[in-house]
Amino acid sequence: MSRTNRMTGADAVLRSLEAEGVEVMFGIPGGAILPTYDAIAKGTTVRHVLARHEQGAGHMAEGYARASGRVGVALATSGPGATNLVTPIADAWMDSTPLVCVTGQVRSTLIGTDAFQECDITGITMPIVKHSWLVQDVKEIPAVLKAAFHVARTGRCGPVLVDVPRDVQETELEFSYPDEVDLPGWRPPSRVHPLQLREAARVIALAEKPVLYVGGGTLNGDACDELRELAEAGRLPVITTLMGKGAFPESHELHFGWPGMHGPKWSNLAMNTCDVLVAIGSRFDDRVTGKLSAFAPGATVVHLDIDPAEIGKLREADVPVVGPLKTALAELAKEVAKHRADGIPAPEAWLHRIAEWRQEFPLRYARGDMLKPQTVIERLQALMAGEDVVVTTGVGQHQMWAMQYVVSERPRTFITSGGLGTMGYGIPAAIGAKAARPEATVVCVDGDGCFQMTQQELATAVLEDLPIVVVLINNGYLGMVQQWQDMFFDERRSHVHLTHQVPDYAQLAQAYGAVGLTVESETELDGALEEALASGRTTVVDCRVDQSEQCFPMIPAGAAALDMVEFGDSVEAM
Amino acid sequence: MKHTISVQVEDKPGALARISTMFARRGFNIDSLAVGPTERPGVSCITLRVDCEQHSLEQIEKQIHKLVNVLRVTELPAGEAVERELLLLKVAAPPDKRAELIASAAAFGGRAVDLGPDSVVFELTGTPEELDSFQELARPHGIQELIRTGRIGMSRPSTTRRVSRRLSAIN
Numbered sequence: 174m175s176r177t178n179r180m181t182g183a184d185a186v187l188r189s190l191e192a193e194g195v196e197v198m199f200g201i202p203g204g205a206i207l208p209t210y211d212a213i214a215k216g217t218t219v220r221h222v223l224a225r226h227e228q229g230a231g232h233m234a235e236g237y238a239r240a241s242g243r244v245g246v247a248l249a250t251s252g253p254g255a256t257n258l259v260t261p262i263a264d265a266w267m268d269s270t271p272l273v274c275v276t277g278q279v280r281s282t283l284i285g286t287d288a289f290q291e292c293d294i295t296g297i298t299m300p301i302v303k304h305s306w307l308v309q310d311v312k313e314i315p316a317v318l319k320a321a322f323h324v325a326r327t328g329r330c331g332p333v334l335v336d337v338p339r340d341v342q343e344t345e346l347e348f349s350y351p352d353e354v355d356l357p358g359w360r361p362p363s364r365v366h367p368l369q370l371r372e373a374a375r376v377i378a379l380a381e382k383p384v385l386y387v388g389g390g391t392l393n394g395d396a397c398d399e400l401r402e403l404a405e406a407g408r409l410p411v412i413t414t415l416m417g418k419g420a421f422p423e424s425h426e427l428h429f430g431w432p433g434m435h436g437p438k439w440s441n442l443a444m445n446t447c448d449v450l451v452a453i454g455s456r457f458d459d460r461v462t463g464k465l466s467a468f469a470p471g472a473t474v475v476h477l478d479i480d481p482a483e484i485g486k487l488r489e490a491d492v493p494v495v496g497p498l499k500t501a502l503a504e505l506a507k508e509v510a511k512h513r514a515d516g517i518p519a520p521e522a523w524l525h526r527i528a529e530w531r532q533e534f535p536l537r538y539a540r541g542d543m544l545k546p547q548t549v550i551e552r553l554q555a556l557m558a559g560e561d562v563v564v565t566t567g568v569g570q571h572q573m574w575a576m577q578y579v580v581s582e583r584p585r586t587f588i589t590s591g592g593l594g595t596m597g598y599g600i601p602a603a604i605g606a607k608a609a610r611p612e613a614t615v616v617c618v619d620g621d622g623c624f625q626m627t628q629q630e631l632a633t634a635v636l637e638d639l640p641i642v643v644v645l646i647n648n649g650y651l652g653m654v655q656q657w658q659d660m661f662f663d664e665r666r667s668h669v670h671l672t673h674q675v676p677d678y679a680q681l682a683q684a685y686g687a688v689g690l691t692v693e694s695e696t697e698l699d700g701a702l703e704e705a706l707a708s709g710r711t712t713v714v715d716c717r718v719d720q721s722e723q724c725f726p727m728i729p730a731g732a733a734a735l736d737m738v739e740f741g742d743s744v745e746a747m
Numbered sequence: 748m749k750h751t752i753s754v755q756v757e758d759k760p761g762a763l764a765r766i767s768t769m770f771a772r773r774g775f776n777i778d779s780l781a782v783g784p785t786e787r788p789g790v791s792c793i794t795l796r797v798d799c800e801q802h803s804l805e806q807i808e809k810q811i812h813k814l815v816n817v818l819r820v821t822e823l824p825a826g827e828a829v830e831r832e833l834l835l836l837k838v839a840a841p842p843d844k845r846a847e848l849i850a851s852a853a854a855f856g857g858r859a860v861d862l863g864p865d866s867v868v869f870e871l872t873g874t875p876e877e878l879d880s881f882q883e884l885a886r887p888h889g890i891q892e893l894i895r896t897g898r899i900g901m902s903r904p905s906t907t908r909r910v911s912r913r914l915s916a917i918n
Contacts, residue, residue, distance in 0.1 A: 296764070299761070299764060300768050300769070300772040303813075307760065358756070358818045480813070481809050481812075482806065482812075482813055
């Protein structure tokens with residue numbers, strides 16, 4: 174076995190990605206990453222999807238990661254290529270999406286000289302990555318990439334960045350991919366403290382009004398089956414956050430909606446009047462809690478998370494449980510089942526109470542002559558039901574309506590930008606999800622404002638044979654901003670009007686080689702959606718909806734969760 | 748309340764920047780910071796002095812601990828650690844005041860390291876409190892320049908309590 178493995182740094186990058194089992198990477202070439210793209214041209218098993226903007230490439234890698242549960246990979250050149258990745262990196266940081274970004278850097282000898290397309294991308298991204306590496310010696314490449322993938326996907330998932338100077342890509346090394354990572358400082362929690370678990374199980378089993386407050390960590394921790402075991406063992410109501418949507422089947426009798434700013438009243442009533450709040454891979458985000466000091470007053474908090482720094486960050490945990498959620502929830506389910514078997518009763522009265530609230534305070538909107546955005550999503554849901562569909566969204570009103578009206582039954586089928594709230598996330602994330610799940614139909618519920626931020630990726634969807642369906646909730650406005658201006662700024666609309674007509678989205682879709690359909694009334698809706706879902710081609714359904722529709726219920730920013738405004742309420746009090 | 752945190756880090760590019768960036772980003776203030784090598788090759792020690800509530804201290808420790816290059820985070824509780832700092836001070840010293848200043852410095856265990864026609868440079872090592880006292884003593888004479896290194900610290904082997912409290916929430 175004296176087979177020599179001599180190759181360039183660029184080749185080593187690819188051989189490392191292959192060794193990690195990477196199926197697909199998303200990127201755009203440029204000067205400083207040319208050697209790596211040359212190595213791609215010479216052959217690799219990793220599929221490369223050419224994006225039209227590095228932000229698109231980054232969100233595609235995120236969509237891929239969220240749909241597949243694997244690490245997403247994005248490639249870009251130095252300078253502007255790298256800075257265009259900053260938004261997806263920040264997004265992945267906020268939503269704990271495992272992402273490896275590989276960027277080209279100017280030659281080592283030019284670093285620090287303000288060379289053409291030089292920028293300190295490791296410096297720029299420092300506050301928004303788990304870790305980053307500027308590779309200074311070609312021999313480091315295999316170990317650095319091994320470490321990069323390991324850090325991205327272990328502990329709390331998140332983005333990492335590997336910056337490779339051009340000359341390092343060109344220099345030769347003897348390649349061998351390490352079996353082990355050498356990171357003495359990286360020891361994410363691997364076990365769960367048994368005493369803490371037992372205490373948590375006791376508190377949960379004895380609760381009269383428990384709520385499981387389930388976040389995206391449950392999906393990242395691959396703990397959805399275990400969550401279901403726990404909920405069913407204890408007969409515990411489950412409320413999933415925007416990031417946790419899909420972690421628990423939403424048609425299940427124990428699922429009770431979504432918390433926070435635009436969550437239904439029944440969910441927020443349950444969250445805020447419970448006696449034991451079990452936070453599972455969730456982080457007490459301000460969009461969930463509203464005014465923190467008034468959130469779930471009096472509740473005993475059990476907080477389970479892989480990240481010790483989340484425990485007690487915003488809300489003191491009475492019973493902290495740090496560790497992998499898969500193990501923690503499985504153990505918890507067993508313990509809670511034992512308590513139930515020992516005769517501690519399930520909280521049936523409480524379940525009944527929340528179900529009553531759901532009857533009493535349903536999601537409401539007024540049907541009228543004009544097409545309502547909620548109707549579009551309700552009909553879309555009706556047509557998608559039972560099918561293998563992944564839904565992505567942009568950010569804004571349409572995202573909140575999607576949360577309310579899309580019924581997510583399986584993990585990793587609802588993909589959205591939660592923490593950073595990145596407009597334009599939907600289309601590229603859908604393309605990435607399609608790359609991960611080619612057998613599924615991928616639908617992006619988008620807004621017209623979001624669409625115009627990343628629409629160029631329709632070219633990627635068409636040319637890379639990654640067909641997606643964009644259901645455009647076109648209200649001609651930056652809708653959520655308009656809603657805030659109307660509600661909290663005396664209806665002074667400031668620079669929020671985009672118009673229904675410009676661009677003509679159907680024609681624009683056609684210009685990209687996609688199918689473009691326009692829907693202006695409810696009668697046209699089902700036909701267009703059916704056509705889009707069945708076509709197998711990238712399709713944009715431009716649904717021109719009522720411009721004045723607002724998203725309810727709503728907890729005004731900074732207000733207590735129970736002071737929520739419902740549809741039909743006067744907002745004078747604001 | 749002030750706390751001293753001792754952080755052992757791998758001596759890798761950007762290790763210090765990652766810690767200071769984390770402080771800036773999360774809105775924590777650093778009173779003083781000292782970095783240097785340790786007994787282990789490739790491992791540096793960063794001693795941070797921070798002014799914060801107990802709750803924030805816990806957050807700081809946890810957030811530092813998450814950084815990939817960080818090997819260990821310990822708080823050095825007051826009284827259970829040896830803490831020292833170095834001060835260099837240039838003070839106006841006309842000939843008639845010189846003897847008095849040198850005597851005061853000597854009382855603190857300091858010494859004059861350079862003499863000019865109108866000023867003296869003193870070096871003094873001690874607890875930060877001793878340095879404060881000497882500084883106040885020199886102030887009326889006219890301090891021309893003053894630099895302090897920021898404190899460094901080490902747990903006392905003589906204290907019976909376990910000084911270096913490892914972060915309990917971490918496995």
